[in-house]
Amino acid sequence: MNAVEAVELRKRFISYERIGLIRRRKTIANALNGVSLNVKWGEVYGLLGPNGAGKTTTVKILSTLLIPDSGFARINGFDVVKEAKKVRGIIGLVLYPDKGFYSRLSGFENLVYFGRLYGLSRGKAEERARELLRLVNLDWAANRPYEEYSLGMRARLSIARALIHDPPVVFLDEPTIGLDPVSSRSIRDLIKGLKREGRAVLLTSHNLWEVEEVCDRVGIIGSGKVLMEGSPRDIKDRLGLRYVIEIEIEGDSKGKVIRVETTDPVAELKRIMNEIEGNGLRISRMRVNEPSLEEAYIRVVSG
Amino acid sequence: MRLRDWLSLFWAIMLNELRIIAREPGGLVILLLMPYLVAGGMAFMASFFTRVSGIDFIREFIGFEVVMVSMIMVQTGARFISEERSGGRLEHLIATPVSMYIILFATSIVMVIVNISAYLVASLPVIYGVFGVIGLLRLIPTLVIMFIGLMPLYGIGLALAGVVVRLRDVDALMNVVTALLSVLSGATYPIYILPRWVDAVVVALPMYQMYQTALGIVMGSGVTGLIYGLAASTVAYLALGVFTYGRVERGMLKGGVK
Ligand SMILES: Nc1ncnc2c1ncn2[C@@H]1O[C@H](COP(=O)(O)OP(=O)(O)O)[C@@H](O)[C@H]1O
Ligand SMILES: [Mg+2]
Numbered sequence: 001m002n003a004v005e006a007v008e009l010r011k012r013f014i015s016y017e018r019i020g021l022i023r024r025r026k027t028i029a030n031a032l033n034g035v036s037l038n039v040k041w042g043e044v045y046g047l048l049g050p051n052g053a054g055k056t057t058t059v060k061i062l063s064t065l066l067i068p069d070s071g072f073a074r075i076n077g078f079d080v081v082k083e084a085k086k087v088r089g090i091i092g093l094v095l096y097p098d099k100g101f102y103s104r105l106s107g108f109e110n111l112v113y114f115g116r117l118y119g120l121s122r123g124k125a126e127e128r129a130r131e132l133l134r135l136v137n138l139d140w141a142a143n144r145p146y147e148e149y150s151l152g153m154r155a156r157l158s159i160a161r162a163l164i165h166d167p168p169v170v171f172l173d174e175p176t177i178g179l180d181p182v183s184s185r186s187i188r189d190l191i192k193g194l195k196r197e198g199r200a201v202l203l204t205s206h207n208l209w210e211v212e213e214v215c216d217r218v219g220i221i222g223s224g225k226v227l228m229e230g231s232p233r234d235i236k237d238r239l240g241l242r243y244v245i246e247i248e249i250e251g252d253s254k255g256k257v258i259r260v261e262t263t264d265p266v267a268e269l270k271r272i273m274n275e276i277e278g279n280g281l282r283i284s285r286m287r288v289n290e291p292s293l294e295e296a297y298i299r300v301v302s303g
Numbered sequence: 304m305r306l307r308d309w310l311s312l313f314w315a316i317m318l319n320e321l322r323i324i325a326r327e328p329g330g331l332v333i334l335l336l337m338p339y340l341v342a343g344g345m346a347f348m349a350s351f352f353t354r355v356s357g358i359d360f361i362r363e364f365i366g367f368e369v370v371m372v373s374m375i376m377v378q379t380g381a382r383f384i385s386e387e388r389s390g391g392r393l394e395h396l397i398a399t400p401v402s403m404y405i406i407l408f409a410t411s412i413v414m415v416i417v418n419i420s421a422y423l424v425a426s427l428p429v430i431y432g433v434f435g436v437i438g439l440l441r442l443i444p445t446l447v448i449m450f451i452g453l454m455p456l457y458g459i460g461l462a463l464a465g466v467v468v469r470l471r472d473v474d475a476l477m478n479v480v481t482a483l484l485s486v487l488s489g490a491t492y493p494i495y496i497l498p499r500w501v502d503a504v505v506v507a508l509p510m511y512q513m514y515q516t517a518l519g520i521v522m523g524s525g526v527t528g529l530i531y532g533l534a535a536s537t538v539a540y541l542a543l544g545v546f547t548y549g550r551v552e553r554g555m556l557k558g559g560v561k
Pocket of ligand 2: 055056057173174
């Protein structure tokens, strides 16, 4: 049985916008138009897509916080609508990495409280909170109030909360959004740890480069549909994403620049370096440009 | 889950709420001093026209106590929901296996206890000053009345919490509710000055029932049939609250927490 199984999820939001004093305009957003995906045990699945693609909506449906208009989803075989309570007990959730805790309470108190809500005894919750604060490298700030935490610390505390009841399935909605490179790296390391422990992880992001190393599989979501699915490598190939390597050779009066497009920058760089050194030349300047994901998304979304 | 686990969970939620309140500076002091200021001010103004007796002061004082405590109680559920929502915690609370009813109820009990303690502390000196020791003894059953009276108010609050989930602006709604409550409490002025139908509404609301019953006990004049009204209110308004909130939570899961 798959850890997570979603079949043809559809969700439409109706909202009212005020125009003028009393008149309202009805707006309809078709957030999901038939999302199907599954996540296996011990797998990290990355759901990738631009803003508004339907990532958060999908995560909320899978975590029982939204009821789909049609389609269904099961977590470890439990239906997210009909068996919501059972599902809640076996999933961990990161929704907003920058908020979601009591600001006057310490990181430790916050974790213990949520542990209690997940049914842990006080002793067990405290033990687990200490353990997790160590894991996410926040033990030094355990007794500081949450309001004093930096963004990176908050994101790590969110992950700790998601694990407080040791859930086999974990949903992370853009856990690295707004984080500096060092903090993002520590989050990715945590995610790799979850995978090693055999948990099923669903991760969303709008940035493929950030998550490609931790994901076993990625799905590209656009306009509420999974448009493409495969290993990160496979996806990069199919998206036709090419890095641009620019190398300037030293000593050459004209400032000779080599420009190469490639899908595999590491191998390509090695090859070029060998060639340059073999010819007894030196590099004066070098630049590697990541391909633009937005363009690739647009290509995929518009078919 | 066994009863012991339930109680332990309930206690954990209460403790968490207490901790948060305790770290909120200033709130309790205002709660304690407000009835003195208002009742004192009224008595001062009235003293230009007539001689104000201790009894009149107590009537005003308890009236304002009831109004204050009621307002806080009615707002508790709605404020809780809106604060949890803006803090990004509401969905995380819903995502736990614990029902929101339990969380709301436990946090409200904390507010009840805090409010009743404030009522007690604020009333002690006045009641002692006017009635002496016997007054203090009479204060004890009024605590029970307050405790019961706050339950239907919690029910009304729960229904309001439901409305709040759909609205963006909580404060605007709360201002309206506060104004309505202080008029409809009938606790700060004689209600016979109101039109008959408003009169009927006032009598059907828990504030007035609570006020009259508590006042009767403190004055030593005994309780009236309103105490049955209070019991009926408790059941009716709690049921209304639970029903409304349930519908709203379902609506929230359909439309998304905004
Ligand atoms: N509660 C809501 N009410 C109305 N529209 C919503 C709501 N939640 C999401 N949407 C709309 O649904 C679409 C998908 O949103 P979302 O799932 O948040 O995308 P993502 O997380 O990929 O950025 C967007 O167009 C968004 O405006
Ligand atoms: Mg999102």
